[in-house]
Amino acid sequence: MSTDLLRTQPLPTEDHYTTLEVARMLGLAVRSVQLMVDRGELQAWKTPGGHRRIARDSVQRWRDGGRSPQAGEASVSAAVPGGGQPRNGQQGQVKMLLIEDSMHFQNLVTLLVRRQFPNVDLRTANDGIAGLILAGQFQPDVLMVDLLLPGIDGATLLAGLRAHPLFERLQVVVITSLEPGELAPYTFALDGVPVVHKPQLVTELPPLLAQCLQTIAERV
Known part of the structure; x- marks a missing residue:
């Protein structure tokens, strides 16, 4: 791991957290927090x-959305009437539905959405059957779905x-943990659908969601 992202001078004890403490605060795995440090998203040093x-x-800044916007994010607020609140759905909110059975990735996606797009209405479902029912009831504008789900897998859900x-x-x-070479059995449902691999979720999902919001805003 590159050490130039880590501070060389230790901070006073009251000014820092351990990796485990940050993971618990954000509802993430310890490895995810370590990767955030490696990418420079959190400021850290080593004992x-x-x-x-x-x-x-730096943890507070990350939670408050202080990171510079990814490509495409800045243009959404300008394009969406009302300072980033698209006139769509209930009370002017864009509706997003996440169907994901991993609590870790539910927490991670929820955290990313709330930081980057705080005005959307985000709902979650833990399996394909519950997700399909909620999709019919909630009528989302944006659907994020894992491929490997209990009940009904994501590809079958999309095909339906x-x-x-x-x-x-x-x-x-x-959203999937599958490698590109493992997606062949699901190509029948993936035509024209962007795929985010979970190891790249933090960097790749926000720009894709920004594009989704841009498309929705242009329809208003």
Whole structure:
């Protein structure tokens, strides 16, 4: 790991968290927090024993959305009437639905959405059957769905939705832990649908969601 992203001078004890503390605060795995440090999203230093200590103010900035916007994010607020609140759905909110059975990735996606797009209405479902029912009830504008789900897998769910009028206006993003070479059995449902691999979720999902919001804003 590159050490130039880590501070060389230790911070006072009251000004830092351990990696485990940050993981618990954000509802993430410890490895996810370590990767955030490696990418420079959190400011940290190492103890003589090699343990990371993460600056409290950098955690707060990350939670408050202080990171510079990814490509495409800045243009959404300008394009959407009302300072980033698209005139769509209940009370002017864009509606997003996440169908994901991993609590870790539910927490991670929820955190990313609330930081980058705080005015959207985000709902979650833990399996394909519950997600399909909620999609019919909630009528989302944006659907994020994992491929490997209990009940009904994500590909079967998408194939079913393609025959529904809802799909014509639905913005879809597939989230998966599968490698590109493992997607062949699901290609029948992935035509024209962007795929985000979970190891790249933090960097790739926000710009894709920004594009979705841009498309929705242009329809208003």
